[in-house]
Amino acid sequence: MRSSRLLLTMLFWFATAAAGATQPRPYHVVMLLFRGCEEACQGFQDHFRRQKVPVRFTLRDASQDKRLIPGFVAEAKRMRPDLVVAWGTSVAVATAGRWDAVDPAVHITDIPVVFMAVTDPVRSRLIPSLAGSGRNLAGTLYLLPVDEQLRAARTYLDFRTIGFLYNPAEANSRISLEDLRAAAARVGATVVAETLALDASGRPDPSGIPDHFSALAAAGVDLFYCSPDSFINSQRERITAEALNNRLPLFAAAEAPVAQADGLFGVVVRYDRVGRFTARLALRILQDGVRPGDMPVELPRQFSYLINLHTAKVLERYPPLSLLDVAEFVGDGEGAR
Structure with missing residues (x-):
């Protein structure tokens, strides 16, 4: 009886250890925000939860104070997350830089960056065209022409x-x-x-x-x-x-x-829909290994x-x-x- 109990205990321990060994490491996603975690931010996080993707979010909110953004970008560079989300034009430009004026000492270049809620990424010079950024940056549109x-x-x-x-x-x-x-x-x-x-x-x-x-x-x-x-x-x-x-x-x-x-x-385009649409793009980068610079910048269809x-x-x-x-x-x- 004692040997049976010992065997069961060992089997349970091995099963638990095996399950722990196969449990995927949660992705670490840093979200740099401009006016709080509004509907797009919430929609982005909700899509990860609905897809049951293990993830840890770190949020930084500038509360519409542009002076705070460079510090958040520097912190994100130190944290080395799997992905950075930049909300809004001011945050996105400060995070990734304009496509023709990138400074690797200031901007994030070696971590995938995904932007959303940017009014016009081409006119803001985040990207040279909607066909793609050609660098470690992808994003979505949210305004109809x-x-x-x-x-x-x-x-x-x-x-x-x-x-x-x-x-x-x-x-x-x-x-x-x-x-x-x-x-x-x-x-x-x-x-x-x-x-x-x-x-x-x-x-x-x-x-x-x-x-x-x-x-x-x-x-x-x-x-x-x-x-x-x-x-x-x-x-x-x-x-x-x-x-x-x-x-x-x-x-x-x-x-x-x-x-x-x-x-x-x-x-x-509803903000929560923009967030979910952007999250799907982010998962293509994280899970499927798609290169951010090859991804077109598109508007949700609905x-x-x-x-x-x-x-x-x-x-x-x-x-x-x-x-x-x-x-x-x-x-x-x-x-x-």
Whole structure:
């Protein structure tokens, strides 16, 4: 009996040891963030969990303070993770460098870097083209082309003059304004831009937002375009409230001003979908050994036409019947579809 118990104990020990020996080492993924672990960050992590991929995440958040980013990049270089995720243009450029100005002493070159939530990676010079980076960098898109956004907006309501808040502290804001002006001209519209003032630290001052909207309304703006700028997003409740106060329909390039505030509508790729799409790309690098530089930079195929019914009621600008079968309703209509 004693020998049987000893044999069983030894068998159990060997089985446990064998299981431990075959247990894969968790991947270590460092996520460098700009405005917290929002829906894209959560979607990225959720995809790893759903696929039951062993992983350890280390998160660093700049909280919209660009001065913190270089320190996070230096720390990631020391940690030597399996992969680095860079959220947003400012973080991605600081992490991987512009394709024609990479400094290996400053930027991460010997660890795969994956970016997401970058407004225009080509114009930001992260990559030479959407065909691929040609280096240890891959990423995804998250914005529909502005031409497609404006054509979609026209299916809801007509407009001739588009309002825009320009943030001089953010390169993405300049790119968005340039793209909007070009796309507006192609659909027979013009753009009126109000420039945000900067405070002593060089950050945009939100106190002038009401005056900017009054000026836009006085200029005859009949649609406000809410850009995907991080500061604009952080002020989405104030901005959408001022749009309502001035009876201006607000069209958003990203989901939060409509889904989490009082923007009227937007044609967007949901952030959690962007995160999951980026995670699939990351797993191709980690598990399949695909070279990051050979991967095209693509947009998720699914997008959402968001309409805030509460705002539609306040403005008395109801969607046409043609949109009822394709739109996703938020606000008063949450869960109606």
